[in-house]
Amino acid sequence: MFFSPTIRDLSTTNNDVYILCVTTGDYYGKGRERKKELVNAVEKLGVKKGNVLIMDLTNYKDGPESWEEEKLSKHILDHVEKLDINIVLTFDEYGVSGHINHIGCFKSIQYLYSNGLLPTDVEVFVLESISILRKYISFWDLILSRSRSRYIYISNFRNVLSAYSAMREHKTQLIWFRYLYMIFSRYIFINTFKRIHMKKAF
16 A cells, blocks of 8 residues: 555566565454455556465464564565565554554564674665655655655556555455545655664664
8 A cells, every 4th residue: 555656666667576464454354355455456566466475473463462573573584585585675663654563564674684684685675654744745745755765666647547456456445534545645656765774783
């Protein structure tokens, strides 16, 4: 939902794109449907079905509980190494929407990076969280994004249509405010990234 400009751009320019999802989104008991929806959605963005990996680990479920980032990071590292990944894209420390699971993904990657556990050729970029005002001014945020961000993806008209098509695949999540999101969210049109920063290991 948040990464569609980037996913679409990378998948249509001869890059091998993988989607790694920690949970099935089963907090409301709809995990089975949401797994199918995710696969169908990212296929609309150009990602092969076989490149969608959903871990569904017992101790890491969709919901309001914090995850143990050190243990989760080991599962993520396994996928990075097995797939020979050279660039990792994830949420930043604010998780875009503030969702605790999004933040958990960031913390797990941060743990790997800060402890030197990632392969040396792997680069990590995090999707920038922005103020709520900027978040919902649609493509008008391009003015600020271009001046403030070095790493940016901007969707053309065709890619925006692909994002809309992908969103419509998330049928179990398409309640009324999701439609407003599709109209007004800058994340439909623009993604900006920053490199992950080193933090002191604990």
